[in-house]
Amino acid sequence: MKPEIIHSQNFVSDAVALIVKEAQAALAARGTFSLSLSGGNTPKPVYAAMAQSGLDWERVVITFGDERCVPPDDAQSNYRMACEALLDQVPIPAANVLRMKGELDPAEAARAYEGELRGRAGGGVFRHDLVLLGMGDDGHTASLFPGTPALTERERLVVENYVPKVAMWRLTMTYPLLDAARHVCFLVNSKGKDAVLAEVFSGTSDYPSAKVAPTDGRLTWLLGA
Numbered sequence: 001m002k003p004e005i006i007h008s009q010n011f012v013s014d015a016v017a018l019i020v021k022e023a024q025a026a027l028a029a030r031g032t033f034s035l036s037l038s039g040g041n042t043p044k045p046v047y048a049a050m051a052q053s054g055l056d057w058e059r060v061v062i063t064f065g066d067e068r069c070v071p072p073d074d075a076q077s078n079y080r081m082a083c084e085a086l087l088d089q090v091p092i093p094a095a096n097v098l099r100m101k102g103e104l105d106p107a108e109a110a111r112a113y114e115g116e117l118r119g120r121a122g123g124g125v126f127r128h129d130l131v132l133l134g135m136g137d138d139g140h141t142a143s144l145f146p147g148t149p150a151l152t153e154r155e156r157l158v159v160e161n162y163v164p165k166v167a168m169w170r171l172t173m174t175y176p177l178l179d180a181a182r183h184v185c186f187l188v189n190s191k192g193k194d195a196v197l198a199e200v201f202s203g204t205s206d207y208p209s210a211k212v213a214p215t216d217g218r219l220t221w222l223l224g225a
């Protein structure tokens with residue numbers, strides 16, 4: 001399916017509207033809404049605005065597209081960022097927030113996370129209702145960085161991935177898991193990323209972000225100024 005590319009002048013409100021619309025559809029159809037959060041800086045104001053969206057948080061399940069291999073209270077933790085911006089502000093049951101355990105041995109944490117997701121999918125591939133992703137200025141997404149082993153993983157759903165560029169271990173969802181989603185939405189502030197975005201949209205790019213391709217789902221790029 002061709003990606004939908006939206007150039008937004010109201011990035012935060014457009015992102016929240018997209019998420020809420022997907023949530024309402026999922027809750028109506030299946031009684032639950034599974035949402036994977038991306039890390040980095042771009043989504044922070046979106047998460048903060050989502051705290052006011054009035055979603056039925058009892059029926060929302062939160063996962064993380066990737067995590068830095070640090071403790072949950074570390075300033076680099078994507079989990080900590082999500083808690084500060086959103087999860088500590090809404091009545092979501094703790095059991096509904098599936099944290100990647102960055103404090104554990106990376107391989108152990110990856111296996112445990114995959115087991116948790118497969119346990120919720122009858123042993124198969126967990127199908128998110130919506131996966132939010134960001135894109136770095138090198139074209140990475142989640143912790144699928146150029147030239148790293150995680151890019152070629154086609155069986156495992158979650159892997160440990162050493163990233164030389166940032167000299168740290170990361171945990172990341174792999175393409176098989178990302179592509180299983182009903183909807184994948186990149187949230188990207190275009191500033192400084194126009195050239196990378198143009199190549200990603202060219203259809204011939206090797207950037208990791210360009211390789212996300214939902215098997216039976218929608219792909220949206222919401223681009224802020």
Ligand code: 6PG
Nearest residue numbers: 039040041042134135136141142
């Ligand atoms: C992370 C993110 C990563 C992020 C991009 C964009 O753990 O860093 O998951 O993939 O989405 O690096 O980050 P910005 O939004 O800060 O540009």
